Amino acid sequence: MRILMAGTFSFPEGGDGASRALHMQAKGLAQAGHEVLVAVCCGTLEGRKSDLDGFKVKSFVSSSKDRKGMVAPFFWIYGQLGMLLYLLYVTLARRFDTIIYYGAAPVFAIAAVAGKFLKRHTCVVEGDLMAVRWQKLLFNSEEILARNVSLIIVGGSSVLEQHFTKIAPNTKCLRLWPPTDTDYFGSGSSIRARKKLNLSDAPLIVYAGAISKLEGVDVLIESMKYVIEKCPEAKLIIAGPIVEHDAIIGKPLDYKGLVEELGLAGVVFFTGKLLMPEVADLLAAANVLVNPKVEHPANWVAAPIKIGEYLASGSPIVTTSVCELEVWLSDRRDVLFCKAGDSVELAKGICDILTDTVLSDQLSRQGVIASRRVCDFRVWGIKVIEAIEMDKGGQMRTLPKKMPLGRNW
Incomplete structure (x- = not known):
């Protein structure tokens, strides 16, 4: 044809x-x-x-x-x-x-x-x-x-x-x-990413995508207050550009200021926008990948492309179910769902994966299968x-x- x-x-x-x-x-x-x-x-x-x-x-x-x-x-x-x-x-x-x-x-x-x-x-x-x-x-x-x-x-x-x-x-x-090109995002190098970040042993929580309140990045940063209480060595890596016009508040939030205000300096790191090979490496290096989208009309329509890339990487995922993700994916099999906009529940999901190797392995294995089946x-x-x-x-x-x-x- x-x-x-x-x-x-x-x-x-x-x-x-x-x-x-x-x-x-x-x-x-x-x-x-x-x-x-x-x-x-x-x-x-x-x-x-x-x-x-x-x-x-x-x-x-x-x-x-x-x-x-x-x-x-x-x-x-x-x-x-x-x-x-x-x-x-x-x-x-x-x-x-x-x-x-x-x-x-x-x-x-x-x-x-x-x-x-x-x-x-x-x-x-x-x-x-x-x-x-x-x-x-x-x-x-x-x-x-x-x-x-x-x-x-x-x-x-x-x-x-x-x-x-x-x-x-x-x-x-x-x-x-x-x-999604599941082969590409499944071929990232964890070693290369960790060497570049100079974080060879720390548990890494990773978000890759646009930085805005619509994406729930502020909720993710707030969740780290609770994560480090249970997993003090954990680090949050946020990769992507800050959205100039935030759909919720109009202007960008001061995310670095929020990190300082919450006392999370040395815990939360911003990489800026990465090239695709760097994104694939970072996803592979993650102990937990996070999609913290919030409930908002602007999030009810377009499917988040990043979910397919996350799944293909083989790293376990904590995500909200915004945009009907539950139609495509199963909770505690393919991903771990959490309530949108709730930093405490998000932190609990992150800690569950960091401390439960059986759950982490299950999500990693089934996530790759789901990526090839759906994405x-x-x-x-x-x-x-x-x-x-x-x-x-x-x-x-x-x-x-x-x-x-x-x-x-």
């Missing part, structure tokens, strides 16, 4: 979680034995046509430091226009068996309308809700897109699934966990292909290979 995946952000670097997710989705489809082309407005690889992880990448604008400031809007418009014209062309020419749009960009809505009129098979991958203000500004492209594609692939909670069922009741919907990019690719084939009547009508993907793309 020839598949086009389209995104309007920078790729493969940039776009944060969206870029990582699109990368894994394309890799999963390619691993399933299909020809995949990722078309993006802005590419960060050398040249506008490249090969990456078994699939091809096409961009309309190459990322460059020179394309900032006053000229940036021109290149943004050029990239968007190039994407729209290309999508209309390949839709009309029937170059692909299916087109998968990532997100609800206006150019995708226009292309999807054309695709439905021409009876082409199209899908959209959605991992979050579009803000109301953007819906109004962008002529509600999300609803137009959802009503004109053949299949919606949801990477989040039932709230997101119900949203699309409501705005596009006649479009089929498939709910999957966002894909692996290959599983995502297989399930999406199955859904596309079922949507097309169980028999995939592959186009005659007049034009292999390797040429004229």
Whole structure:
């Protein structure tokens, strides 16, 4: 099958979680034995046509430091226009068996309308809700897109699934966990991370991700007051950037000030944003990984990508069940669940793992199994292909290979 995946952000670097997710989705489809082309407005690889992880990448604008400031809007418009014209062309020419749009960009809505009129098979991958203000500004492209594609692939909670069922009741919907490269995050080096941190023997509690009250990082820091009472040698490592606009309080909390205020200097350490190889090493070095997300409407929709990466590392996890994690994972088998926003209960969960080797080993072993069952990019690719084939009547009508993907793309 020839598949086009389209995104309007920078790729493969940039776009944060969206870029990582699109990368894994394309890799999963390619691993399933299909020809995949990722078309993006802005590419960060050398040249506008490249090969990456078994699939091809096409961009309309190459990322460059020179394309900032006053000229940036021109290149943004050029990239968007190039994407729209290309999508209309390949839709009309029937170059692909299916087109998968990532997100609800206006150019995708226009292309999807054309695709439905021409009876082409199209899908959209959605991992979050579009803000109301953007819906109004962008002529509600999300609803137009959802009503004109053949299949919606949801990477989040039932709230997101119900949203699309409501705005596009006649479009089929498939709910999957966002894909993760379980091989990559399962290959980190604990020794390398501990050597870099100069903490060879201390029990390490690790959080990796955006730093904000929405993520519950302040609750995690507060929990360390109780953890060190029972496990005085424990250290907390927080890796990631501080979010400039916190969804709960608007501005960033002074996390380092909070550490000082609680008397946790020498216990809590901030590494800043790490490269992916460093993240994999840090996850492998952890005695406990923590996902302390709090209950808040902004956390009810998008599935936390970090959970798949945590599970794949083989380190035991304490997590809240925010975003319906209990649907995918079992308490005290795959992860240890704790109450959101409760620093005392979070500390108890951390200490349970640090002091109970049987529980720790169980969570480590079953977590890896769960990552391959639920989060692996290959599983995502297989399930999406199955859904596309079922949507097309169980028999995939592959186009005659007049034009292999390797040429004229």
